[in-house]
Amino acid sequence: MEERNNKIQIPVIEGAFAYSxxxxxxxxxxxxxxxxxxKCFPKREIxxxxxxxxxxxxxxxxxxxxxxxxxxxxxxxxxxxEVPYAYGYVDLIEDDLRVPTMFIGGKLEQLRIGxxxxxxxxxxxxxxxxxxxxxxxxxxxxx
Amino acid sequence: xxxxxxxxxxxxxxxxxxxxxRAIKDAGIRSDQIQAGFCGNALGGYLQxxxxxxxxxxxQVGIKGIPIINIENACASGxxxxxxxxxxxxxxxxxxxxxxxxxxxxxxxGAMLDVGDADLEVKIGDxxxxxxxxxxxxxxYEYGTTLEQMAKISVKNHRNGCLNPYxxxxxxxxxxxxxxxxxxxxxxxxxxxxPNSDGAAAAIVATKEVAKKLSAKPVKVLASVLGTGLYNNxxxxxxxxxxxxxxKEAYEMxxxxxEDIDLAEVHDAFTIAELMHYEGLGFCKVGEGGRLxxxxxxxxxxxxxxxxxxGLLSKGHPVGASGVAQIAEIVWHLRGEAGLRQVANARxxxxxxxxxxxxxxxxxxxxxxxxxxxxx
Numbered sequence: 001m002e003e004r005n006n007k008i009q010i011p012v013i014e015g016a017f018a019y020s021x022x023x024x025x026x027x028x029x030x031x032x033x034x035x036x037x038x039k040c041f042p043k044r045e046i047x048x049x050x051x052x053x054x055x056x057x058x059x060x061x062x063x064x065x066x067x068x069x070x071x072x073x074x075x076x077x078x079x080x081x082e083v084p085y086a087y088g089y090v091d092l093i094e095d096d097l098r099v100p101t102m103f104i105g106g107k108l109e110q111l112r113i114g115x116x117x118x119x120x121x122x123x124x125x126x127x128x129x130x131x132x133x134x135x136x137x138x139x140x141x142x143x
Numbered sequence: 144x145x146x147x148x149x150x151x152x153x154x155x156x157x158x159x160x161x162x163x164x165r166a167i168k169d170a171g172i173r174s175d176q177i178q179a180g181f182c183g184n185a186l187g188g189y190l191q192x193x194x195x196x197x198x199x200x201x202x203q204v205g206i207k208g209i210p211i212i213n214i215e216n217a218c219a220s221g222x223x224x225x226x227x228x229x230x231x232x233x234x235x236x237x238x239x240x241x242x243x244x245x246x247x248x249x250x251x252x253g254a255m256l257d258v259g260d261a262d263l264e265v266k267i268g269d270x271x272x273x274x275x276x277x278x279x280x281x282x283x284y285e286y287g288t289t290l291e292q293m294a295k296i297s298v299k300n301h302r303n304g305c306l307n308p309y310x311x312x313x314x315x316x317x318x319x320x321x322x323x324x325x326x327x328x329x330x331x332x333x334x335x336x337x338p339n340s341d342g343a344a345a346a347i348v349a350t351k352e353v354a355k356k357l358s359a360k361p362v363k364v365l366a367s368v369l370g371t372g373l374y375n376n377x378x379x380x381x382x383x384x385x386x387x388x389x390x391k392e393a394y395e396m397x398x399x400x401x402e403d404i405d406l407a408e409v410h411d412a413f414t415i416a417e418l419m420h421y422e423g424l425g426f427c428k429v430g431e432g433g434r435l436x437x438x439x440x441x442x443x444x445x446x447x448x449x450x451x452x453x454g455l456l457s458k459g460h461p462v463g464a465s466g467v468a469q470i471a472e473i474v475w476h477l478r479g480e481a482g483l484r485q486v487a488n489a490r491x492x493x494x495x496x497x498x499x500x501x502x503x504x505x506x507x508x509x510x511x512x513x514x515x516x517x518x519x
Contacts, residue, residue, distance in 0.1 A: 012266050040376075042263055048374070069380055071276035072329040073268065078257035087268035088277055089503065091377070098377050100264045100503065113284055124267065135267055 012124055012135035013042055020060060026121045027060040028099065028136060039097045061097065063119035065090035065138065068098060072108050081125050086111055090138050105139030116141045144344035144468045147459030148311040149249045153341065155187055159200030159245040162343035162464075166241065167204060170347040171358030174204045177347075178237040180211040181228045183220035183244035184463035185498070189259070191247060200245060200343075215463075218410065218498025219369075220244055221344065222466025222509040226367045228348040233364075239353050243345035244468070246461035250339055262501060272336050272413060274503055276328040279415035281381040283330075286430035290330055293414040294321040295436045297334050297456050300411060303443060304453025306484035309468070311340050311459030321414075335414045340459030344468035360478045365397035365491070366512040372504035385497070385505050386423020393510040394425070399491060401425030404447060404512075406476055406486045407493040408469035411454040420495060421449065424510075448486045451476065462498070469494040470511060477515040490515045 011017070018029050030041035035055040038047060046053045070088025073081070086103040103111055104122065117138040124135035145161045153161075159182075167174060182197025193199070197213045216223040221244025228242035248256060260266050264274075282288045298318055304310035316334055324333040347357075354361035370389045378384060394400055401424060409424070411417035418432035426447045427435045435441055441449040452458050452472040455465060473492035475481040481489075492513050499506020 013263065069277040069281050071273050071280065071331075073270055073273060074326045074328065075255060075270075077255050077268070077270040079260060079265065079268075081268050085268060087273065089380075096377070100267055100269065102268045113280070133266075137267075 008131040009134050010131050012133055016042060017121060017136055018060060025063060026119055026136070027063055028119060030059050030061045030095075030097065031056045032059040039095055041097060041099050062092045062095045064141070065092040065099075065117055067103070067111060067113055067115045067117055069113060070103055070111055079125060080127075084108060090117055102135070102137045103139065104137045111140070144309055144464070144471050145342050146309045146311070147340045147342035147461055147464070147468070150247070150341040151249070155184070155191055155193060155196055155245050155247060156199050156203050158247070158341060158343040159196070159243060160203035162245065162345040163200060163204050163241060163243050166243070166345035166347050169359045172239065172347065174206050177206055177209065177239060177241050179209055179228070179231050179240040180206060181224040181231075181240065181242040182211065182213045183216070183222070183224035183242070183466060184213060184246060185215055185217050185220045186246060186248060186258070186462060196245065200243065201241070216498055216507040218412065218460070218462050219466055219496050219507040219509050220463040220498065222469070222494065222496050222511065223369060223507065225346060225348070225467055225470055225511065226369055226509060228346070229364050229367045232348050232350055239347065239349040241345060241347055242467060243343060244461075244464035244466055245343035246463040247341040248339040248460070248462055249341050256339065264500070264503060270328060272328045272331050274500060275413040275415055276331045278380050278419065279330055279413075281379070282415060282419065285381045286433070288418065288433040290322060291318055292433035292436055293330075293335060293418060294318045296411065296414040296417045297321045299436070299442060300417075300450045300454040300456040303451055303484055304457025306482070307453050307458060310453040310457050311338060312453065312457040331413055331415070337412045337455040337460040340461045342459060342461040342464045342468070344464045344471050346467055346470055346474070361516055362474045362477045363514045363516050364511065365399070365514050366393040366510065368393045368396065369507065369509045371507060372501060374502050374504050376502070378504065380503070381419070382429060383419055383423045383497070383505065385508050386420060386495075389508055389510050390424045390495075393493075393512055397512040399512065403491055404493045405489045405491050406448045406451055406473065407495065408452060408454065408472055409449060409495045410497045411450055411456050412460060414456070417449060417454065424493065424495060443484055443486055451481070451484045451486055466494070466496045466509065469496060470513070473513050477513060
């Protein structure tokens with residue numbers, strides 16, 4: 001948790017993102033089984049492919065991907081996200097992994113299956129106590 | 144079953160009692176002849192802050208002392224309760240048992256069902272219709288399925304609902320009215336989604352020997368299967384992979400094929416879901432679900448009537464009750480007691496329902512296949 005402008009910031013999941021030692025950019029943190037190579041997000045203790053528990057390593061995931069599917073929500077959900085918003089799934093390139101995500105940037109109606117997108121860290125919503133829930137989103141890559 | 148709908152003045156116990164009492168009277172047995180009870184309820188602990196609903200409801204009809212268990216499998220709670228009842232009788236442990244489902248999900252206008260936020264999906268914006276909306280998007284993308292085809296399923300089911308006194312909705316809609324109703328999550332509109340509902344349904348399950356002596360026409364359980372989502376991270380979202388796996392098991396268990404099914408009740412919580420279940424249950428090839436509805440094949444008078452009750456879309460979806468209500472509907476058709484919505488010469492019926500979600504996939508799914516009994 002951090003405090004900023006008297007508001008507490010809480011990550012959506014502890015340890016779900018980190019910053020790359022190479023370019024300082026944000027990365028999702030997943031698990032990689034050193035026995036079979038299977039990657040998972042969010043992190044897991046036990047590999048669902050080979051069922052071993054001592055072989056799971058943390059791994060920084062590729063921040064780029066392609067949109068697999070999405071929808072635009074128009075009615076406010078119980079958690080209080082501001083509508084309209086888009087969410088769906090991204091297929092990360094090279095990691096052979098699909099992750100759920102909110103989409104931002106530009107007009108929601110311009111999102112398309114197959115669009116190239118990149119990871120950003122952003123506020124997801126404000127909870128009932130006024131805390132900012134910080135999460136990840138993907139946005140279209142320009143150009 | 145009770146009529147599904149808005150029952151503000153009735154609680155879980157009232158609804159449950161009504162359904163259970165009807166089943167008991169239909170079978171012509173006494174409450175104290177029942178040897179075990181199986182209750183399906185998904186959200187009572189959260190929405191009504193009640194536990195032990197099975198025990199509470201069955202005490203309403205005078206049942207005490209016997210083994211009673213409460214089952215939560217999301218939308219498949221009721222059908223899972225029915226399955227446990229069947230296992231109890233088929234295993235030889237009990238001669239006659241009761242299975243029922245009850246739920247109250249009617250909320251203030253415009254409120255979406257809140258099912259907690261344990262899953263990452265929900266934390267980043269997932270809503271109940273959202274995953275289905277994405278499946279619709281992929282199905283349209285891969286197979287050219289249209290918005291009109293999906294809307295036709297709602298039109299069909301609401302029309303069927305007008306023939307069903309138990310249906311929450313008693314109103315027909317045109318394709319335009321479905322398409323132009325408020326958008327919930329693109330491309331699913333309000334009338335592409337099932338409503339929140341209150342209601343209950345119950346069934347008596349017994350051995351052949353006991354069933355012979357009861358006052359109502361019994362129906363035979365040919366197959367009962369339960370499965371869990373396969374959680375394939377990069378699954379094809381345009382199909383329900385679990386449907387294919389489970390329907391194969393169910394057909395093998397029953398010794399029939401999809402072509403032998405005379406009517407089906409499926410998990411039509413959203414129009415696209417029914418369309419995809421046509422494919423997953425083998426009523427048509429993958430990608431051809433749109434054509435099946437276009438060709439009127441799933442109407443009551445069609446080749447494979449689906450949702451003659453009006454389905455979840457029109458009849459309503461009190462989550463824990465729906466699985467048992469589907470079975471009640473099939474039973475009525477097999478007995479020839481389905482009134483205006485009767486499917487002609489119904490001999491074999493299929494009930495399919497799925498519930499819950501995790502990582503964009505199904506939680507639990509059940510399929511039951513029932514057969515008319517002509518004589519013992």
